[in-house]
Amino acid sequence: MIYVIKIGGNIIDNPDKLNGFLGHFAAIKGHKVLVHGGGKVADQIAKEMGVIQKMVNGRRITDLATLDIITMVYAGLINKNIVADLNAKGAMAIGVCGVDANLIIADKRPVADVDYGFVGDIKFVNGEILMNWLGDGFCPVISPVTHDGLGQLLNTNADTIASSVALAISKFSPVRLVYCFEKKGVLMDINDEASVISILDEKTTNDLKNQGLIHSGMLPKIENAIQTVKGGVDAVFIGHADELDLLIEGKTGTKIISK
Amino acid sequence: MIYVIKIGGNIIDNPDKLNGFLGHFAAIKGHKVLVHGGGKVADQIAKEMGVIQKMVNGRRITDLATLDIITMVYAGLINKNIVADLNAKGAMAIGVCGVDANLIIADKRPVADVDYGFVGDIKFVNGEILMNWLGDGFCPVISPVTHDGLGQLLNTNADTIASSVALAISKFSPVRLVYCFEKKGVLMDINDEASVISILDEKTTNDLKNQGLIHSGMLPKIENAIQTVKGGVDAVFIGHADELDLLIEGKTGTKIISK
Numbered sequence: 159m160i161y162v163i164k165i166g167g168n169i170i171d172n173p174d175k176l177n178g179f180l181g182h183f184a185a186i187k188g189h190k191v192l193v194h195g196g197g198k199v200a201d202q203i204a205k206e207m208g209v210i211q212k213m214v215n216g217r218r219i220t221d222l223a224t225l226d227i228i229t230m231v232y233a234g235l236i237n238k239n240i241v242a243d244l245n246a247k248g249a250m251a252i253g254v255c256g257v258d259a260n261l262i263i264a265d266k267r268p269v270a271d272v273d274y275g276f277v278g279d280i281k282f283v284n285g286e287i288l289m290n291w292l293g294d295g296f297c298p299v300i301s302p303v304t305h306d307g308l309g310q311l312l313n314t315n316a317d318t319i320a321s322s323v324a325l326a327i328s329k330f331s332p333v334r335l336v337y338c339f340e341k342k343g344v345l346m347d348i349n350d351e352a353s354v355i356s357i358l359d360e361k362t363t364n365d366l367k368n369q370g371l372i373h374s375g376m377l378p379k380i381e382n383a384i385q386t387v388k389g390g391v392d393a394v395f396i397g398h399a400d401e402l403d404l405l406i407e408g409k410t411g412t413k414i415i416s417k
Numbered sequence: 418m419i420y421v422i423k424i425g426g427n428i429i430d431n432p433d434k435l436n437g438f439l440g441h442f443a444a445i446k447g448h449k450v451l452v453h454g455g456g457k458v459a460d461q462i463a464k465e466m467g468v469i470q471k472m473v474n475g476r477r478i479t480d481l482a483t484l485d486i487i488t489m490v491y492a493g494l495i496n497k498n499i500v501a502d503l504n505a506k507g508a509m510a511i512g513v514c515g516v517d518a519n520l521i522i523a524d525k526r527p528v529a530d531v532d533y534g535f536v537g538d539i540k541f542v543n544g545e546i547l548m549n550w551l552g553d554g555f556c557p558v559i560s561p562v563t564h565d566g567l568g569q570l571l572n573t574n575a576d577t578i579a580s581s582v583a584l585a586i587s588k589f590s591p592v593r594l595v596y597c598f599e600k601k602g603v604l605m606d607i608n609d610e611a612s613v614i615s616i617l618d619e620k621t622t623n624d625l626k627n628q629g630l631i632h633s634g635m636l637p638k639i640e641n642a643i644q645t646v647k648g649g650v651d652a653v654f655i656g657h658a659d660e661l662d663l664l665i666e667g668k669t670g671t672k673i674i675s676k
Contacts, residue, residue, distance in 0.1 A: 203489075207465045226494055230462075234493020235485055238562060238570060242516045246568035252517045257501045259511045259555055290553065296518055303497060309505035311497060 164320035167197035184247035195316035220275040256304030264304040278312025285326030328390035338399035343412035423579035426456035443506035454575035479534040515563030523563040537571025544585030587649035597658035602671035
């Protein structure tokens with residue numbers, strides 16, 4: 159079994175939480191891949207550098223100055239600090255982004271109603287290279303920067319990278335995708351941590367969605383997870399970063415399966 | 418033959434020169450490693466972020482804020498843009514720093530007269546991993562960030578990384594080390610580009626040094642090169658980045674040999 163584990167910005171922003179999480183991650187036996195998002199550091203540095211973050215409908219526009227900051231912070235600062243920490247814990251991590259070894263090729267998002275700038279939609283993930291690295295004993299740590307293969311870097315959603323990486327690996331091996339965040343799972347009631355939905359498939363999701371029982375913010379993540387398990391990934395787990403060891407075994411959090 | 422090629426800041430600071438250089442680099446047949454320095458981008462960003470660069474005797478002190486900037490700029494911005502460019506040119510590059518796969522372990526420089534801060538003196542380079550990557554068809558692109566193996570990143574001189582990498586590779590294969598900069602080689606007269614010294618060994622270097630005929634700024638680089646060839650690297654070449662193809666064949670620039 160290979161685990162593809164994604165951590166979000168809220169964990170990255172908190173050094174103690176991150177350190178604790180990385181300890182659990184390093185302790186996982188067997189093959190594992192870490193995908194990390196950005197957190198607030200990029201926003202802070204943009205502010206310090208006087209780069210104004212343009213937003214449209216709550217989404218960030220990646221202009222060239224923002225792309226540079228994202229490349230610096232995600233592929234440099236965050237990635238290398240995570241890798242140094244993991245290697246101190248014995249994980250033999252190697253930090254890469256989609257550019258390295260042409261790991262992830264993306265298309266610059268076409269301009270429709272909104273020009274999102276240098277944002278990449280994933281076209282191809284080289285699962286074979288990931289398998290070779292895992293086979294050689296390395297733990298890939300992937301930051302969410304991709305490229306178009308023609309020299310242009312692109313900012314790409316880390317959740318999407320995690321699911322695309324899991325799908326690419328699923329062609330070669332059983333694989334579980336794990337999203338770690340600061341909630342115990344998908345909650346029926348967002349104010350009640352005890353209301354975790356333990357298992358979801360497509361039908362249950364649609365039923366709950368139609369009854370308005372899934373928080374709209376979680377819906378894209380769950381629908382993406384359902385596509386991922388339908389595409390060949392064994393299961394997707396969504397849960398709290400503090401409970402990684404239980405989460406990857408399906409003993410806590412929400413498990414999403416194809417049927 | 419494996420080529421370890423180092424480019425300095427002056428080339429990195431000039432997009433046209435860098436693009437031309439990377440074209441020549443990508444066209445080199447066979448196995449090659451690129452080591453890159455920093456350039457002025459880190460200084461610019463430090464200025465924009467209001468991080469004051471402390472200097473002692475003309476050397477930068479790497480405090481924590483500076484280390485973060487170096488990690489962002491060297492391991493992120495510069496490294497990933499070079500890799501994207503090389504991969505567009507078909508080089509199958511993979512960008513790493515010393516942290517990745519524990520490639521380069523360093524000791525934090527002990528505090529003597531001066532506390533240089535988070536500066537690393539190289540203790541170990543894993544040549545075996547580099548050989549495996551080269552054998553798998555990858556071209557490693559190394560940024561000058563290392564770590565102590567205990568989670569602490571360290572800023573390390575890129576010239577020293579290049580020579581240490583070449584020495585580590587020399588245990589497995591014939592290797593040439595190439596320093597590319599903006600002069601045609603080691604000059605007898607710094608104002609005369611035609612005064613390139615074509616070949617140097619330890620004795621000639623000492624003779625010229627005693628006669629005051631080698632520019633003091635070049636002396637550390639040459640003395641380091643002599644140690645490198647004495648340590649097992651076939652030859653060190655120093656010359657102009659625009660002439661890479663001739664330089665690696667010893668047809669221009671300065672060639673440094675053990676005897």
